[in-house]
Amino acid sequence: MEYAPRDIEPKWRSWWKAQRTYEVSNDTRKPKFYILNMFPYPSGAGLHVGHPLGYIASDIVARYKRLNGFNVLNPMGYDSFGLPAEQYAIQTGIHPAVSTDQNIKRYREQLDNIGFSFDWSREVRTSDPAYYKWTQWIFMQLYNHYFDQEAGKALPVSGLVERFGQHGNAGLRAACDDDTPSFSAADWNAMSDNEQQLLLLKYRLTFPEESYVNWCPALGTVLSNDEVKDGVSERGGYPVERKLMKQWSMRITAYADRLLAGLDEIDWSESIKEQQRYWIGRSQGASVRFAVDGHDGASIEVFTTRVDTIYGATFMVLAPEHELVARLTTAAQRSEIDSYIKWTASRSDIERMAEAKKVTGAFTGAFAVNPFNGAKIPIYIADYVLAGYGTGAVMAVPSGDQRDWNFAKHFQLPIVPILDAQQNLDEAADPTKEGRYINSGLINGMDYEQAVATLTQWLEQQGLGKGKVQYKLRNAVFSRQRYWGEPVPAYWKDGVPHLIEEQDLPLVLPAVDKYLPTETGEPPLARADGWRYSPEGSDAIGYEYELSTMPGWAGSSWYFYRYMDPHNTEEFCSASAAAYWNSVDWYIGGSEHAVGHLLYSRFWNHFLYDTGRVPEREFAKKLTNQGMIQGRSSFAFRAKERFFEEYLWIKVLQPFFAELGPLAIPSSNLEESYTYDFAFETNDLVIEVTSWKQTDKIEAIRQAAEADGKRLLVLYNEELIENINQHEITAAKVRHALNSRERFFMSKETPAAEQLFVSLDLTSKYSTDCFSKLHVDISMVNDDVLDMDKAVYWPLFEKAGFKLNAEGRFTCSSEVEKMSKSKYNVVNPDDMVEQYGADCFRMYEMFLGPVEMSKPWDTKGITGVYGFLRKFWGMFVGEAGQWIVSDDAPTPDELRVLHTCIKKVTDDIERFSMNTCVSHFMILTNDLRTQKSSKRAILEPALVMLAPFAPHLAEELWHRMGHETTVCDASWPAFNAEYLKSDSIAYPVQINGKHRGNVEVASTASNADIEALVMAQEFVQRNLNGQPVKKFIVVPGRIVNIVA
RNA sequence: GCCCGGGUGGUGGAAUGGUAGACACGCAGGACUUAAAAUCCUGUGACCGUAGAGGUCGUACGGGUUCGAGUCCCGUCCCGGGCACCA
DSSP states (O other): OOOOHHHHHHHHHHHHHHHTTTOOOSOOSSOEEEEEEOOOOOOTTOOOTTTHHHHHHHHHHHHHHHHTTOEEEOOOOBOOOOHHHHHHHHHHOOOHHHHHHHHHHHHHHHHHHTTOOOOGGGOOBTTSHHHHHHHHHHHHHHHTEEEETTTTEEEEHHHHHHHHHHHTTTTOOBOOOTTOOOOOHHHHHHSOHHHHHHHHHTTBSEEEEEEEEEEETTTTEEEOGGGEETTEETTTOOBOEEEEEEEEEEOGGGGHHHHHHHGGGSBOOHHHHHHHHHHHOEEEEEEEEEEETTEEEEEEEEEESOGGGGGGOOEEEEOTTOTTHHHHOOGGGHHHHHHHHHHHHHOOHHHHHHTTTOOOOEEEEEEEEOTTTOOEEEEEEOTTSOTTSTTSEEEEOTTTOHHHHHHHHHHTOOOOOOBTTOOOTTTSOOOOOOSOBOSOGGGTTOOHHHHHHHHHHHHHHHTSEEEEEEESOOOEEOOBSOSSSOBOSEEEETTEEEEOOGGGOOOOOOOOSOSSOOTTSOOGGGGSTTOEEOOTTSOTTOEEBOOOBOOTHHHHTSHHHHTTSTTOSSSSSOHHHHHHHOSBSEEEEOGGGTTTHHHHHHHHHHHHHHTTSSSOSSSBSBEEEOOOEEEEEEEEEEEOHHHHHHHIIIIIIHHHHHHHOEEEOOOTTHHHHOSSSEEESSSOEEEEEEOTTOHHHHHHHHHHHHHHTOEEEEEEHHHHHHTTTOHHHHHHHHHHHHHOOOSEEEOOSOOSOOEEEEOHHHHTTSOGGGEEEEEEOGGGEETTEEOHHHHTTSGGGTTEEEEOOTTSOOBOEEEEEEOOGGGTOOOOHHHHHHHHOHHHHHHHHHHTSOTTSOEEOOGGGHHHHHHHHHHHHHTTBOTTSOBOOBOOOOOHHHHHHHHHHHHHHHHHHHTTOHHHHHHHHHHHHHHHHHTTOOBHHHHHHHHHHHTTTSHHHHHHHHHHTTOOSOGGGSOOOOOOGGGGOOSEEEEEEEETTEEEEEEEEETTOOHHHHHHHHHTOHHHHHHHTTOOOOEEEEETTTEEEEEO
16 A cells, blocks of 8 residues: 555544643653744744744654653744734734734644644743733833842842932942932932932833834834844835934843853854854943043043053044034034034945945044043044944044054044054054053053053043943843734833732733824824723822833743743743753754844843742753745746837847838937837838837827828837737738838737736847846746746736747746745745645655755755655555564664664754754665565664654554554664674775775774785785885774875 | 855765765666556766776865865855944
């Protein structure tokens, strides 16, 4: 009986469901293993073949670990808040919860089809109030904590209040806003309750603050930096402006040091760690205050990583947006500064990038005073200094910094060497730290270490600066002006935020009439009736809730804990569940989340760890990035107006021109230069090519022709289309008009075709602006040839004509790009599963190549995997459907084949090399079939090994073998090296590193035996050709190399 | 410009410093068939060669280390991804 996945797969899927095969208990003595996939956003497009790649690989690991005696947590859920559902709601009025629910159903069906071992009883959805109750709860914990630098961790704000009442904030080392004032206990106690609350916000780990955001008026929302591309929104391409808004913010900067240090503890890919390090951007240096000459009280603070170069600072540069610029600019320089500021404001990011090498700037007319030597140095502004980074000011040291050097050269500012080891300062800056300082007052003669210590100490004594560590990392904006997200559990009273009571959680999203911002620009939640909170003791009207919602990363920052204890109504996760599952052992997902999700999650996890709620500082021990599956897109070329002119010129009119002489030929500026498209020297006919819909144009040309005394032939594009594959017909029309005496020729019939597509291989004859390149659904294209029968039903090809190639076929071009519905290159797993079965689909996805690498999807090779599964099945079940597995004792050869496979597959799963596992199974099957072997002692272990890859087939054959419980609970076969031993070893023999032949040697042979045997070989002597042997190398079990 | 990947047959890819190209696709030839499909068998890096003898070249390019390099080191080029005047 043939292998029939269509019969066996649904059967076992429902059996697993009935048996609850994949439900996992928290209560077991078994060692645990927690494997996790990044959960998907359930988009309306459904699952495509790229999604399951990581899921299949992790499912194999999950099943493998289970076979090895682990209690495996392999959960799945949905990151179900998100913008697409909201956009859809705006367009259709359908509540995002409804469309999200539908999308999830579809995802679930597709996922179920592939036979994953997910424990669906633990599914989570971030948009479920029972889930986001705890997202809100964690938000409240963050609000109620501050980061104490002394303790190196988060502590309750209640402790802070107590401390303020007794000591003020003197001596407190805590993460806080830069503008936090110093105050005494008396100051504190004299404050009103509101004033105290506002001050506490400067310490809380989440807090509202005015911050610049990327505001997109068209979308009515705030976008993150990575949602903005080239100054417009990535989605929709709407303009984005910088706007100051009150936003909730997360004080992630408090954890910068720990987030950086934690990277050393975890087995994540180096590229992700590097990206996070860069994002955190720690730099150690000093802040120095420069007085401004003639402006008492004004000072400019700079941060420098090279305080040792301060004597070489010959000018200062401020960002154009720096707050002091207006004040410092002298009357004489004002117009220059104003025009520079105006110019920089007009420059797009792209321009700034493109001209990165160009030096621009303007002098303010003011001078700063170097605190060390009192030197007055000019203050410039330039847009290479960023307002948002550091203090927005740099002390420029042209001898040590190339950018400063360029600037100094351009504005003819002095370049002062400060180290005796600096070289060639005429040509470039030299950033060395070697040598001894010169021209450097206090530190002359010192080396780098001494200089930094001396200068920093001096600055601190003088109160002019201090050693400082600075991070690029900014606090994370946490508000979104959107509807479809978690409501923030806070309300506003007299301009001060307050949390709602814990017992009132979850704060459920209210109904709104529309999902758009209000007319006054408030977020959609402002539309909700009665969106107010009435705490105990307040009047019935209550206070307005926060109107913004949480960002997408809120719910995904802790979901890995919810899977451990998904139905807990008392806690986000019980201590016992967290203690058992501990943290994620292996996390798998795309690298695009490197600094979004993966950094914010680590931040929340550090916080939860500080408050004693989770057992580990880092939530995932190991992380692997799966590569992207790219799609192969197909494109058809649609003719533009210009094509028809070129077509007439090339295919139809050439002979006529040869005869009658061309007067006008098409060119790109044809319409302006010539009245008609074509005219002849010796015939009074003129030709116009245009669409039949252009009646006004045709009439105008007709009048012009009459006035000129020309006879006019109008050829419709549409009539050319109808005869596009037989240009003789058009030629005949031209011939007829040329020879006629009539004045005006125009087709009377209304053409049926409206657009023309041109086969790829014909397009090269025409100029490139003759065509638009349009995506064609890949289901209609086979080997770049368009299936015309299918194409006619496709909306793109409505009323279309096709110019076919010489073989009468229509070809398309193709490109590899990201798989996406809008590119019509999506391959849906359902079709593959339908045709070949889930097991085959799973194995083929693995067989494509290493999981971590991106690769284009190509279905061609799937028949190879299908053939393998049929052969494997065929070792158990005969052609007539009879069971052909015997209980005979296996031969040493069969055992050797089996154990080779056990070893390789075991090793390769551990190192996530699934493609080679599939190869090993193929080799095993090919070997056993050659030996006509069907013995239970061999096939049963092989079947268990195959089970993680092809679970349905394995379950079927496992039961046919007489087992009643699931193959998932079998035991992974143990490798026995004994079976691999053989009596002889075939040594490859190299002479001077070149392979010359093989020699079969007894495995017991000594090196001397081997040498004697090898030297006796005819091919060895022949290749040595009489040369003396200098060295004879035997690598035991591997190779022999003779050096001559 | 900086950081991280990667570059191996017609294609996807394999190879703890030890016979480069496993496994699969595709292609070619053959078997079965009236024929086709399916299936099975054989061959398949390039080149030279009278062969299934034998040989030369070959893992982006140029050097190096080594008995031996796709793999390690130095330099160059190209492709992909990320960041971008970060003081």
